[in-house]
Amino acid sequence: MAQMVRVHNLMVSSDGYAAGEGQSRERPFGHADPARLGAWAFATASWPDRSDPGGSRGLDDYMVRDFHRNIGAEIMGRNKFGPQRGPWADHEWQGWWGQQPPFHTPVFVMTHHERPSFRLSDTTFHFTGGEPAGVLRRALAAAEGKDVRLGGGATTIRQFLDADLVDTLHIAVAPVQLGAGSRLWRSPEELRDRYHHDVVPSPSGVVHHLFWRR
């Protein structure tokens, strides 16, 4: 089967923002509260960082656990990787995820500024400039026949959508308004010309939007 480019578990507000304004080391999502955007996911049995046992195994868990299925590489924007902008002042920052990042594959961080690759546990981070199509070629090769996850944020996903490089998307819309920040869309209707679209309200209050190519 052909390799696919997939978006999973991208959490956005009801007005379409995946992150707020004012990202910092202390606030990776800026003025947005990740606990409110992601409450549906954090309650599931499959959430990778859960510290308490148990967790739900209903619809939301299906969504969360599909994150790893047949994924061989991830592409992410620089702002998902960290709060720095411009040239790398130092190489101390290694992402938000500690010594055990939840990716377990090569990760390609899109940036105009060079930086050497490094490895943390079973995740290797590479830093790459260039257009989406070129970055995707590298990620597809690294994925060795498996699919590529497009990890976000919203700006990176928009770039890949504009280049028509995305096969499937799962966007989880939380009942929260943000008003400003990094925006994925004004309305999910924007994608309907190119994608089939399932709208699936969850008992948890989030609405899952699933898109696949027409």
Place this chain on the structure above:
Amino acid sequence: MAQMVRVHNLMVSSDGYAAGEGQSRERPFGHADPARLGAWAFATASWPDRSDPGGSRGLDDYMVRDFHRNIGAEIMGRNKFGPQRGPWADHEWQGWWGQQPPFHTPVFVMTHHERPSFRLSDTTFHFTGGEPAGVLRRALAAAEGKDVRLGGGATTIRQFLDADLVDTLHIAVAPVQLGAGSRLWRSPEELRDRYHHDVVPSPSGVVHHLFWRR
């Protein structure tokens, strides 16, 4: 993580039947029409027997593709395996699935009548009498740490529910009435005392019922 016992993609009518009456070689579901019970699944990209390319990748596909995730063995009732009753007249019958069964693990067929194990491609069928708990012990051992799928039919699932041996269930209720046959329930409410319950209507018209232990 502890091994789980999981039911996936069990298709039932709106009045709770997983198969009709009068099973035969020509009609594995008796008077029920599998095309109507399973239309939602057959339309998905992940349906194992699909002959045409394409297929949907929305909610129904999430359900279908979870069938294989971390499964190490299946348990099924004899009537899922074939239309014969009583002692095996011959060993020619090897299931409904041809030379490439979709299981890819050991399968334990519950029957009071002995029959030697046999292998088809990467699926091995074993035949076993005894109570659900004993059959489950064998399946858990064969699964080598992975989960066990409880494959149906309804009578077998009822036996395991009555023995409180089921951890999660996905039941897909199709908008079809059958009136008679092999019944899973009168109402999904029957399981609510022991299970959490997500009710998820799909755009395809089927309603997915997801249960996990309280």
